[in-house]
Amino acid sequence: MADTGTATPRERYRAQIRAEIKEHAWQQIATTGASALSLNAIAKQMGMSGPALYRYYANRDELITELIRDAYRSLADTLRSTAEKAAEKAAEKAAEGGGLTGLAHAVRGWALRDPQRYLLIYGTPVPGYHAPDDITAISSQIMTLLLDAASAVPEPRNPGTPLDHHLAAHRDWAGDHPAPPAVLHRALSFWTRIHGVLSLELAGHFAGMGFDPALLFAAELDDLLSP
Amino acid sequence: MADTGTATPRERYRAQIRAEIKEHAWQQIATTGASALSLNAIAKQMGMSGPALYRYYANRDELITELIRDAYRSLADTLRSTAEKAAEKAAEKAAEGGGLTGLAHAVRGWALRDPQRYLLIYGTPVPGYHAPDDITAISSQIMTLLLDAASAVPEPRNPGTPLDHHLAAHRDWAGDHPAPPAVLHRALSFWTRIHGVLSLELAGHFAGMGFDPALLFAAELDDLLSP
DNA sequence: TGTACATCAGTGAACGCGCGTTCACTGATGTAC
DNA sequence: TGTACATCAGTGAACGCGCGTTCACTGATGTAC
Numbered sequence: 001m002a003d004t005g006t007a008t009p010r011e012r013y014r015a016q017i018r019a020e021i022k023e024h025a026w027q028q029i030a031t032t033g034a035s036a037l038s039l040n041a042i043a044k045q046m047g048m049s050g051p052a053l054y055r056y057y058a059n060r061d062e063l064i065t066e067l068i069r070d071a072y073r074s075l076a077d078t079l080r081s082t083a084e085k086a087a088e089k090a091a092e093k094a095a096e097g098g099g100l101t102g103l104a105h106a107v108r109g110w111a112l113r114d115p116q117r118y119l120l121i122y123g124t125p126v127p128g129y130h131a132p133d134d135i136t137a138i139s140s141q142i143m144t145l146l147l148d149a150a151s152a153v154p155e156p157r158n159p160g161t162p163l164d165h166h167l168a169a170h171r172d173w174a175g176d177h178p179a180p181p182a183v184l185h186r187a188l189s190f191w192t193r194i195h196g197v198l199s200l201e202l203a204g205h206f207a208g209m210g211f212d213p214a215l216l217f218a219a220e221l222d223d224l225l226s227p
Numbered sequence: 228m229a230d231t232g233t234a235t236p237r238e239r240y241r242a243q244i245r246a247e248i249k250e251h252a253w254q255q256i257a258t259t260g261a262s263a264l265s266l267n268a269i270a271k272q273m274g275m276s277g278p279a280l281y282r283y284y285a286n287r288d289e290l291i292t293e294l295i296r297d298a299y300r301s302l303a304d305t306l307r308s309t310a311e312k313a314a315e316k317a318a319e320k321a322a323e324g325g326g327l328t329g330l331a332h333a334v335r336g337w338a339l340r341d342p343q344r345y346l347l348i349y350g351t352p353v354p355g356y357h358a359p360d361d362i363t364a365i366s367s368q369i370m371t372l373l374l375d376a377a378s379a380v381p382e383p384r385n386p387g388t389p390l391d392h393h394l395a396a397h398r399d400w401a402g403d404h405p406a407p408p409a410v411l412h413r414a415l416s417f418w419t420r421i422h423g424v425l426s427l428e429l430a431g432h433f434a435g436m437g438f439d440p441a442l443l444f445a446a447e448l449d450d451l452l453s454p
Numbered sequence: 455t456g457t458a459c460a461t462c463a464g465t466g467a468a469c470g471c472g473c474g475t476t477c478a479c480t481g482a483t484g485t486a487c
Numbered sequence: 488t489g490t491a492c493a494t495c496a497g498t499g500a501a502c503g504c505g506c507g508t509t510c511a512c513t514g515a516t517g518t519a520c
Contacts, residue, residue: 033354035262052464124350125430127260163446173436188443196423203352209400216415219390279497
């Protein structure tokens, strides 16, 4: 499908329209929210009749699933390339929390660039929706990137906490990653702190409070890396 | 309205039906999400015709607003009573982070008891919805409770961070609360860390990971209080 | 290069559905004398 | 205590709407000989 090299003109055309549909879908999600996404409305916006979209997506659910998949993929790609860039200048890595700082700002930039894309993934779930397996696979790739970066941090700070002991025995989610419990702990803290600031910021809960969320974000991160 | 003492039978009946409508509304939100809330569906579930509900709520928006108001009020009440109980045994306060620990567990208990109620307030916002002033007033009461508790914490841990300096000049959101910047900082961290763990937990992002979110919650809190 | 055929994008009509909301009404409940 | 009237909860019909989705179709594009 993505093999545009051997694609026939018709296949290329199909791929283009599919992409165009998704663009309009994102646009609509941005203004009305994900749960109100409507195929008919997208079609109208594209100057087509409603049923025409069924040439490209079997139904509404398939479109939403692809949007979610794209969002996860985009985030994973962003983090991967950030991690690779950080690896090149390895000297600075220790000072930057093993690349965690870079990843954090990559996530934040990615989320602010298109808030609805972040919220579609990490926001309030659509009741009854269950993501297919290939999507959960991408989300665990993201977890692995996090664990890699967390592993490069010089020394753990509060070893032997109750959570550390617990994680030593409950680490299935880390797959076969060799990270010690303190690193697992740090990766989880990293995730929840970033999400804590970011999701409240994107939901507008800091609006009108008058302080700069970027500094709170940085402070939460700093505290994680240099206690 | 809430003055049941001088209320006529008719007024009491009205209040009861209004409450019953809200109960069914919450029930529906729990299964289909807030954005799909339908007056007709509620009426059917209550064995009434759709238009009957318009005797009790002018329209759909008024019902949703009241649900949000109730949720905020309930959270504020929970925190207030938790804070009062903590004040009685003031001796333990210092050891418990000035009551912040108690507040944190109160929030968590409140959220887990009815996840949709928490998510309605702090989850992905309904696009285009703007809360009336009396609701933002309740949310700032909650902030004040937080600031009071954060003020009672023995000593600040990392004074003079960039965020602290920033907050010294951007503290309008704290009203006339006399808390120093380090306390403002701690209150914000408290809020975002609690929300970070809680919202990912409620959204089901820890499901299948195999560790106990309660321990991560506690660890994030501990790190805030004893660095 | 030209013709015959197959593929497939897109249309318009139609389906049944549930939504919010209005309106004129019935019938029960409460109030005033 | 009884009668006359006002209030008001709830009904059923109706409005216009947009939704997802199906179906039989037209017409353009690509393929095979």
